[in-house]
Amino acid sequence: MLRTMLGRLVTLVVPALAVLVTALVLLGPGSARPALGARVHGLPVAGGTTLALRLTGARRLFGVDDVASLDDVRVEAHDGPTPLSAAHTSLGPDGVGEVVLHADTPLSGPISLRVLRGEHVLVEGAVPLRPAAPLATKTGAVHGVGSGDLAIAVSTTRGQLAAPFPEAVRIEIPGAAGVAIEASAPGAEITPDKVITDARGVASIRVKPVAHHVELELRARALDGRTGRWEGLLPVLPGAVWLDPSRTQGALVLVSPAPRERVYVSIVADEGRLLGAVVPLVQDAEGFFRGQFAFTPARGAQLVVSTDPQERGAGTVAWPLEPPEGAALAPRIEPLLDGMPDAEAREKARAGRARRAAIQVVGASALFEILLLLVRSRRAQQKLEEGLADAAVRGADPGLGLEVPVPEADRRGVLRAARERPTLRVALAVALVLLAFAVVAAVSTFR
Numbered sequence: 001m002l003r004t005m006l007g008r009l010v011t012l013v014v015p016a017l018a019v020l021v022t023a024l025v026l027l028g029p030g031s032a033r034p035a036l037g038a039r040v041h042g043l044p045v046a047g048g049t050t051l052a053l054r055l056t057g058a059r060r061l062f063g064v065d066d067v068a069s070l071d072d073v074r075v076e077a078h079d080g081p082t083p084l085s086a087a088h089t090s091l092g093p094d095g096v097g098e099v100v101l102h103a104d105t106p107l108s109g110p111i112s113l114r115v116l117r118g119e120h121v122l123v124e125g126a127v128p129l130r131p132a133a134p135l136a137t138k139t140g141a142v143h144g145v146g147s148g149d150l151a152i153a154v155s156t157t158r159g160q161l162a163a164p165f166p167e168a169v170r171i172e173i174p175g176a177a178g179v180a181i182e183a184s185a186p187g188a189e190i191t192p193d194k195v196i197t198d199a200r201g202v203a204s205i206r207v208k209p210v211a212h213h214v215e216l217e218l219r220a221r222a223l224d225g226r227t228g229r230w231e232g233l234l235p236v237l238p239g240a241v242w243l244d245p246s247r248t249q250g251a252l253v254l255v256s257p258a259p260r261e262r263v264y265v266s267i268v269a270d271e272g273r274l275l276g277a278v279v280p281l282v283q284d285a286e287g288f289f290r291g292q293f294a295f296t297p298a299r300g301a302q303l304v305v306s307t308d309p310q311e312r313g314a315g316t317v318a319w320p321l322e323p324p325e326g327a328a329l330a331p332r333i334e335p336l337l338d339g340m341p342d343a344e345a346r347e348k349a350r351a352g353r354a355r356r357a358a359i360q361v362v363g364a365s366a367l368f369e370i371l372l373l374l375v376r377s378r379r380a381q382q383k384l385e386e387g388l389a390d391a392a393v394r395g396a397d398p399g400l401g402l403e404v405p406v407p408e409a410d411r412r413g414v415l416r417a418a419r420e421r422p423t424l425r426v427a428l429a430v431a432l433v434l435l436a437f438a439v440v441a442a443v444s445t446f447r
Contacts (some may be wrong), residue, residue, distance in 0.1 A: 021361050029354035034059035036068060037343030038091075038115050038122035041310065041333040045272030046109055046129040051077065051084065051101040052273040054264070054333060055115060056309055057091040057122070060340050067095035070117055075099045077127075078112040094262065096309045098276040113337060123339025135270050135300055136329040137320070142169075142216075144232020150176060150220045152230040158320055159327025162240035164257060166191070166208040173201045173220060173228070182219045185234070187211035212238045239315030241305045245324060251292040252321075254305055256281055260289050264311065266304040267295060267321075268330040274301065276333075297321035302330035310335075 037060070042053040053075070057068035070091040077084040082105070089097040109129035115122040140156035150173050157168040166189075173179050179197040183190050188209045195203040207216070214236050220228040241263050244253035254263055260281050267275040281289040299322050306316035311332040318328035 017365075021358075029351070032061065032351060033347060034061040034066070035340065035343040035347040036117075036120065036122065037339035038068075038070075038073075039335065039339065040113065040115065040123060040127070040337040042127075042336055043266075043268065043273040043331060043333055044107065044109075044111060044127055044129045044336070045132050047106045047132045048271035049103045049106060050271065050274055051103070051107065051111065052266075052276050053099050053101070053113075053336070054266075054276050054309060055089065055091060055097045055099065057095040057097075058340055060344055065340070067093075069093050069095055070097075070122075072117060073097060073122070074116045075101065076114045076116070077101050079103055079105075079107050079109065084111075092278060094278070094309070096264065096278055098278065100275060115337075115339070121339075122343070123337045124342075125337045127336045130272070132271070135268065135302060137302075138327045138329060140235075140325075140327045142232050142234060144216075144230050146228065146230045148220070148228035149226035150179065150222060150228025152218055152220060152228050154216065154218070154230060154232060156235060156327075157325050158243075158245075160235040160237045160240070160317065161207065161209050161214070162242040162257075162317065163209040163212060163236055163238075165242040165244075165255065166206045169205050169207050169216070169234070171195070171197070171203045171205065171218065173197055176201045176220075176222055176226075179203075179220050179222045183216065185214050185216045188214045188216070188234070207234065209234065209236045212236050237315065237317055239307070239313070240317040241307065241315065243303060243305065243319040250296060251294050252303065253290065253292045254279055254281070256289040256307075258289070259283075260307060263291065264306050264309050265293065266311065266330070266333060267297075267301055268304060268318075269298055269301045273333065274298070302328040304328075304330050304332065306332075 037058055039056045039058065040053055041056070042051065044051055055073065055075070057070045057073075058065045059068045060066075068091065073089050073091060075087045075089070077086075082103070084101045084103050087099040087101055089099045091097040107129060109127075111127040111129065112125075113127050114124040138159075140159040142154045142156060144154060146152050153172045153174075155170045155172075157170060161167045171181055171183075177197055177199045179201070181195050181197065181203055183193050183195070183205055185207065188207050188211070191206045191208070193205070195205055197203045207214070214234045216230075216232055216234050218228075218230040220230075239258070241260075242255045242257075244255060246253070252265075254265070256263065262278055262280050265277045265279055266273055275295065277293050279291040279293050281291040284290045301321040303319045303321050304311060304316065305319070307313050308316075316332065318330040320326050320328045
């Protein structure tokens with residue numbers, strides 16, 4: 001009686017338990033989770049001794065990326081067989097962090113790079129090096145249309161203007177000293193609006209653009225009566241973050257006219273990217289958003305400041321640092337490694353293992369349940385045969401009208417049919433073991 005009740009209980013409990021474990025696995029470890037990875041940007045140059053990298057963390061779910069803010073990120077690198085100094089950083093609320101790796105000897109490449117968080121690999125791969133080349137610069141000449149007897153040339157001191165901040169504009173009339181120049185520009189404030197060229201034929205005005213379209217007009221008159229006129233559009237970059245030419249205790253001061261929480265900075269020289277920073281901005285008394293960071297400019301260094309970490313936005317601008325004049329042509333950082341495809345593949349593989357374990361639970365449960373039903377059916381058949389054999393041994397039953405006992409040969413045949421067959425019991429035990437292992441494998445996917 002107890003065995004019968006236990007068999008019925010097992011018949012009902014095993015499928016329910018298997019369904020529960022399978023549902024937990026599919027909804028837990030088997031469900032889609034965000035893939036965690038990182039991307040690496042930089043400008044590594046062969047022959048340099050500094051590797052300044054910008055890291056961006058991301059979470060990808062169903063092909064959509066989101067920012068990942070991560071702490072305790074470790075960066076390991078090797079220049080061939082030679083290890084570089086390891087570095088640690090944190091990816092802030094914007095998912096961006098900066099690291100600088102130093103080498104004792106000039107880099108020759110390729111650079112083997114790994115970015116980890118604990119034991120989790122965010123990105124790894126080989127980073128190629130750019131060939132060494134001098135940093136490009138040019139004069140800030142402004143193209144315009146001139147007329148009259150005097151040839152007028154115009155240039156901006158630092159290559160471009162950012163509204164609404166003042167910049168020096170240089171006016172040159174070669175060999176013409178004492179020329180009176182009157183300047184006007186709708187969309188800008190000019191100080192002073194009337195100047196006279198010095199002995200070299202040079203004058204300077206300060207232009208503060210209050211619009212993104214500024215057309216400068218110059219009218220010149222020499223002492224001998226010669227005249228000249230010049231018209232041209234000044235290079236005002238919309239959305240640019242301005243670098244204050246004045247230094248505050250050796251710090252570089254950045255000013256944004258639009259509300260921004262932070263800007264992204266790269267210091268670039270002939271030997272590549274020397275330094276990167278995420279500079280927080282706070283609103284000042286004038287309503288602008290201002291931030292600063294300490295840096296002593298090296299010869300030939302230029303500053304790239306952007307409102308996006310990839311330095312691809314329209315407001316990305318380069319400013320000269322040393323010397324502080326001329327149009328800066330520093331290159332933008334480039335994508336070096338992308339860990340998101342590998343992270344997505346690892347996440348799909350993890351979820352696939354959990355789902356396969358859930359399927360094994362279902363399969364093992366089905367096999368166990370089939371064999372259990374066969375065993376119970378066999379037991380019922382065995383009891384029936386035992387009853388028939390017992391009736392045959394006892395002889396005739398007057399109540400059924402039988403008066404002749406069953407022959408001995410027939411009784412032996414009935415007893416042989418009632419013998420227990422262990423095959424199903426062995427198969428049932430094997431199925432139970434398989435089910436146990438499948439449940440353990442499914443539960444082990446929970447982390």
